Every structure is written in C-alpha cells, then in structure tokens.
Amino acid sequence: xxxxxxxxxxxxxxxxxxxxxxxxxxxxxxxxxxxxxxxxxxxxxxxxxxxxxxxxxxxxxxxxxxxxxxxxxxxxxxxxxxxxxxxxxxxxxxxxxxxxxxxxxxxxxxxxxxxxxxxxxxxxxxxxxxxxxxxxxxxxxxxxxxxxxxxxxxxxxxxxxxxxxxxxxxxxxxxxxxxxxxxxxxxxxxxxxxxxxxxxxxxxxxxxxxxxxxxxxxxxxxxxxxxxxxxxxxxxxxxxxxxxxxxxxxxxxxxxxxxxxxxxxxxxxxxxxxxxxxxxxxxxxxxxxxxxxxxxxxxxxxxxxxxxxxxxxxxxxxxxxxxxxxxxxxxxxxxxxxxxxxxxxxxxxxxxxxxxxxxxxxxxxxxxxxxxxxxxxxxxxxxxxxxxxxxxxxxxxxxxxxxxxxxxxxxxxxx
DNA sequence: TCTGGGGTCCTGCGGCTG
DNA sequence: TCTGCAGCCGCAGGACCC
Numbered sequence: 001x002x003x004x005x006x007x008x009x010x011x012x013x014x015x016x017x018x019x020x021x022x023x024x025x026x027x028x029x030x031x032x033x034x035x036x037x038x039x040x041x042x043x044x045x046x047x048x049x050x051x052x053x054x055x056x057x058x059x060x061x062x063x064x065x066x067x068x069x070x071x072x073x074x075x076x077x078x079x080x081x082x083x084x085x086x087x088x089x090x091x092x093x094x095x096x097x098x099x100x101x102x103x104x105x106x107x108x109x110x111x112x113x114x115x116x117x118x119x120x121x122x123x124x125x126x127x128x129x130x131x132x133x134x135x136x137x138x139x140x141x142x143x144x145x146x147x148x149x150x151x152x153x154x155x156x157x158x159x160x161x162x163x164x165x166x167x168x169x170x171x172x173x174x175x176x177x178x179x180x181x182x183x184x185x186x187x188x189x190x191x192x193x194x195x196x197x198x199x200x201x202x203x204x205x206x207x208x209x210x211x212x213x214x215x216x217x218x219x220x221x222x223x224x225x226x227x228x229x230x231x232x233x234x235x236x237x238x239x240x241x242x243x244x245x246x247x248x249x250x251x252x253x254x255x256x257x258x259x260x261x262x263x264x265x266x267x268x269x270x271x272x273x274x275x276x277x278x279x280x281x282x283x284x285x286x287x288x289x290x291x292x293x294x295x296x297x298x299x300x301x302x303x304x305x306x307x308x309x310x311x312x313x314x315x316x317x318x319x320x321x322x323x324x325x326x327x328x329x330x331x332x333x334x335x336x337x338x339x340x341x342x343x344x345x346x347x348x349x350x351x352x353x354x355x356x357x358x359x360x361x362x363x364x365x366x367x368x369x370x371x372x373x374x375x376x377x378x379x380x381x382x383x384x385x386x387x388x389x390x391x392x393x394x395x396x397x398x399x400x401x402x403x404x405x406x407x408x409x410x411x412x413x414x415x
Numbered sequence: 416t417c418t419g420g421g422g423t424c425c426t427g428c429g430g431c432t433g
Numbered sequence: 434t435c436t437g438c439a440g441c442c443g444c445a446g447g448a449c450c451c
Contacts, residue, residue, distance in 0.1 A: 039419090040419080044417095044418080044419075045419065046418070046419050046420095047419095048419085048420095061451085062418080062419080062451090063416085063418085064416065064417060064418055064419095066416080066417080067416055067417080067418090070416095106450090106451070107421090107422095107450090107451045108451090109451085110451075188449090188450080189424095189448085189449065189450085190449085191448060191449050191450080192448090192449095193447085193448060193449085194448075194449085222425070222426065223425095223426095224424080224425060224426085225424095225425075225448095247422085248422085248423070248424095249421095249422070249423085250421090250422090251420095251421075251422080252420080252421085253419085253420060253421080254419095254420085255418095255419060255420085290443085290444090292444095292445095300417085300418075302446080302447090303445080303446080304444085304445060304446070305444085305445080306443080306444060306445075307443095307444090308442090308443060308444085340419085340420095342420085344421095344422090
C-alpha cells in the first residue's frame with residue numbers, strides 16, 4: 001500500500017454508494033450487475049436511488065420516474081423499503097462509532113467523522129478510512145466511499161470525486177489548487193439558481209469566485225451566502241463535526257396522485273399529516289410552538305402559512321385545528337387545484353418543559369392520554385391500526401377505495 | 416421533462432415596543 | 434403627546450441539501 005499524504009486531514013466523509021439500490025441488490029442477488037431503480041410506482045414519484053448500471057443510461061436521483069423508465073426501460077423498479085434501509089444505516093453508524101464518538105450523520109447513508117482522537121490507536125486517517133470501508137463491505141455486503149481532508153467541505157468533495165467504492169485524500173495545503181478548476185456547482189450551497197446568478201457575473205469556476213471581490217458577491221447573493229462561498233472557494237470551512245444535532249422542525253407532506261380542489265379532501269389530508277407530525281413529535285418527546293402549512297398549486301407555485309400558538313403542543317387536535325384555520329385563511333380553500341399539502345411543526349421544545357394551559361371545557365389531559373394510547377397501539381400494530389373515522393376511506397371495508405386522490409407511490413397502505 | 420419528502424438556512428417585510 | 438429609531442419577533446418565500 002502506497003503511503004498517503006494525510007497528515008492534518010482528520011475529517012472523514014463516508015458516503016454509501018447508491019445506498020437504497022445497493023441494499024436491494026444485496027437482498028436479491030439475482031439483480032446483481034443489472035440496472036435497478038428504487039422509487040415509487042405512481043406517475044408522480046421520483047427516483048430515490050439507482051444502481052450504477054442504471055446510471056449509465058442517464059438515470060439520476062430525484063429524476064421523475066416517468067423519465068427514468070423511458071431512459072432505461074429494462075431496469076427493475078423496486079418500491080422503497082425504508083425500514084430495511086434504516087436498519088442497515090444503524091449498523092453502519094455503529095461501525096463509525098466504534099472508531100470515534102465524533103460522528104455526525106447527515107442522512108441514512110452518509111456521515112462526517114472526526115478521527116483526530118483515534119489516530120494514535122488506529123493509525124493514520126487513510127488507514128482508518130480503509131478499515132471502515134472493509135468493515136462495511138464485510139458486515140453489510142455493500143460498498144462506500146470515503147473522502148479525507150482537513151475540513152468537512154473538502155472531505156465531502158473528496159468522497160464525491162472518488163465514487164463509487166473509492167477513497168481519496170485531499171492533502172492539507174493543496175485544497176486551493178484542487179478547487180480552482182472545479183465548476184461553481186461543486187461548492188456546497190450552489191444550486192441551479194445560484195449557478196445562474198454567478199454565470200451572469202461571469203463566474204464559472206471556483207477559482208473565479210475566489211478571485212472575485214467579496215462586495216460583488218454580496219450585492220447579488222446577500223452577505224451570508226457571499227461570505228460562505230468565498231470561504232469555501234478558498235478551501236476554508238470552520239464547521240466542527242457535531243455528534244448531537246438537535247432537530248429544529250418536524251413535518252409531513254403529501255403529493256396527490258391527481259390535483260385536488262375539494263376542501264373536505266384537503267382537510268382530511270391535513271388530519272392525516274397532522275397525525276404523522278404529532279407522532280414524530282411525541283416519539284422525540286417534543287412539542288412545537290409554531291405550525292406551518294404548505295400548499296402547492298397545480299402550476300407548482302407554493303405558498304406557506306404559519307401561526308404561532310400561545311404554548312407549545314404535540315396534540316393532534318390542536319395542530320389539526322390550526323392547520324385547518326390556516327388553510328381556510330389562505331384563500332385557496334375550495335378554490336385552487338392543489339397537488340401537494342404539508343404540515344410542519346417548528347420552534348421545537350422538550351415536551352417536559354411545556355406548560356399546560358387549560359381553558360374551561362378543554363379536555364387536554366384526556367386527549368393526551370388517548371393519543372399516548374394510540375401511539376402504543378400504532379407502535380405494535382402499525383400506524384393505521386387505529387385512526388379517526390374521517391380517515392377511513394369510502395368502501396375500505398369492501399376492499400375498494402374511492403379516494404383516488406390519496407393513492408400514491410405504491411405505499412398507500414403504509415402511511 | 417415535469418418535477419417526492421424530509422429537512423435547514425437566509426432574506427425581507429411589517430408590527431410591536433422601549 | 435408625537436416622532437424617529439433600533440431591535441426583536443412573527444411571518445412568508447426562496448434556495449438548497451440528501
């Protein structure tokens with residue numbers, strides 16, 4: 001093994017390769033070496049993950065499934081199994097935590113590790129990276145890529161550059177020459193809109209941004225984004241690896257199979273989403289001060305409306321009532337055709353710290369007890385084991401649902 | 416081509432308050 | 434009592450990331 005110039009590089013970014021698709025292929029060996037796409041089966045779903053054999057045909061994550069099917073009609077399409085991916089993710093994160101306690105998960109399939117405290121015991125960062133790759137492959141039969149550098153931004157960049165099944169070190173002090181020729185989109189925070197704005201300024205590479213006066217960037221991007229991009233373009237990123245990141249909001253949203261204008265149907269969906277949101281709140285022992293709804297019209301324009309409550313809550317009835325009031329006040333109730341609705345709870349606080357304010361006639365304690373009981377039943381028998389009568393679909397007992405608006409992504413029954 | 420779902424962060428505006 | 438100002442907060446929207 002050739003020595004790698006990794007001194008000063010104590011940040012690792014580990015990224016699983018085509019994670020969901022790799023788990024599916026692992027569990028179905030007959031699919032090995034074939035194009036596989038993980039995604040919903042309905043008309044409006046998108047690609048969640050694709051094997052590299054499918055990517056060779058141009059299939060990409062977040063691409064509409066209809067387009068992916070056209071590009072690669074021979075691909076095997078598999079509906080997602082989120083529980084299976086979550087289980088693999090927990091095992092992989094345990095491998096990381098056996099190396100260092102400083103692990104910051106970014107999503108199910110990637111994490112940053114600060115290994116500065118593990119070097120004396122386990123060897124150089126590159127040695128640690130190779131060890132992690134070997135353990136993931138041995139224990140989970142899937143591959144990952146590891147980027148190693150002096151900060152998070154560069155480590156992430158390195159892992160992207162060595163995919164799939166690779167390991168790349170950006171030696172300390174060489175970041176600027178590595179970064180200079182890259183397109184601006186390589187910078188974290190530059191999406192399509194920002195890329196267009198930068199192109200109007202004549203800035204196309206990371207080197208162009210590094211050379212541009214900060215004032216020019218501030219004028220078109222704002223102070224925070226300008227400072228952020230200028231620092232990244234110089235290879236500077238002071239963010240530490242944070243092993244305990246607190247959630248700031250939880251929520252749920254749903255795209256309808258066909259656009260909906262009927263207010264009663266929208267309210268029913270708001271109830272369903274409020275239940276999902278409050279279940280997430282209660283499972284984290286959290287309550288929320290502010291409730292936000294999101295309404296996306298058929299032309300894809302999106303509005304949000306929010307309301308801050310006198311006290312934080314995790315009760316479905318209160319959040320649902322707030323969501324309905326916001327919907328009624330939006331001016332879209334029964335008017336616009338909606339393709340998506342969402343409910344989000346913001347301003348999270350530990351549930352134990354919330355003061356209970358009951359007004360005359362309220363049945364707060366009774367509701368809380370009932371919802372706690374429902375949570376326990378849901379945990380044992382599934383989320384739809386018990387639900388409000390409003391959410392029992394027409395004809396459900398007979399097996400045929402008339403509620404076509406809600407059917408989606410092949411997961412209509414796993415809400 | 417026709418765009419999911421879960422999030423975070425930033426900006427700008429208006430109202431309130433001292 | 435009125436006005437101007439600064440700071441804070443709530444709200445809405447947009448961009449971005451995985």
